[in-house]
Amino acid sequence: NGWKACASGRAPGVVPEEGAGRDGEHDLSALGPNTRLIRGGHRPELWTADPLGRSVVNPPVYHASTVTFPNVAALRAAASDWPFSGMWYGRHGQPTSWALEEAYAVVESAHAACATASGVAAVNAALLAFVTAGDHVLMTDAVYDPTRSFCDRFLARFGVETTYYSPTITADELKKLIRPGSTKVLFVESPASLSFEMMDLPSLANVAHEAGAVVIIDNTYGPGLCQPIKELG
Secondary structure (H helix, E strand, O other), X not given: OHHHHHHHOOOOOOOOOOOOOOOOOOOOOOOOHHHHHHHOOOOHHHOOOOOOOOOOOXXXXXXXXXXXXXXXXXXXXXXXXXXXXXXXXXXXXXXXXXXXXXXXXXXXXXXXXOOOOOHHHHHHHHHHHHXXXXXXXXXXXXXXXXHHHHHHHHHHHHOOEEEEEOOOOXXXXXXXXXXXXXXXXXXXXXXXXXXXXXXXXXXXXXXHHHOOOEEEEOOOOOOOOOOOOOOOO
């Protein structure tokens, strides 16, 4: 039925071909950019059990956070299914949020996306994914203030050191701030929060990648349609 089809489309951890959906079958790569934006996150064929294929234009809004299972065996299978490939609990996603994530992935020309409750949550989760005690983070000095607070008041408590650099820094200047072996993240924000400086993203990203660091960008002021960050490194 429509619910099972939509649920089966969730496949975290399985990287589809570029432009494909979470189940690898919603391949939009052959379409033009405007068509991809319209089609991303929209799968009417999954939202219906009608024998004639009649469906709705936009994804249904599921308000449920809890999930039912036909038996105990199905519950146990879902509980051990990591990364989650289907329904388990609301915080792991449901058909509405999966449609949103697919649409965002199309906008950003990414393999996948993960929706969070706020931008601060997205930034914090991204930083926590790549640092541990003893690591070093290079952070633009023009960063969104809650991100600075997270670094200074939270990461610092667990032995992660943050160095702030000028948003107008050059690649050569950035190289001098790299700590081989310990700099794990270069965090950029361009245009910068509130002050709107523009950074040389390709050059700075190259420096970070050469040092083995990942690059995280807060792209609030330069959304994917205007600033394709994947192409910029």
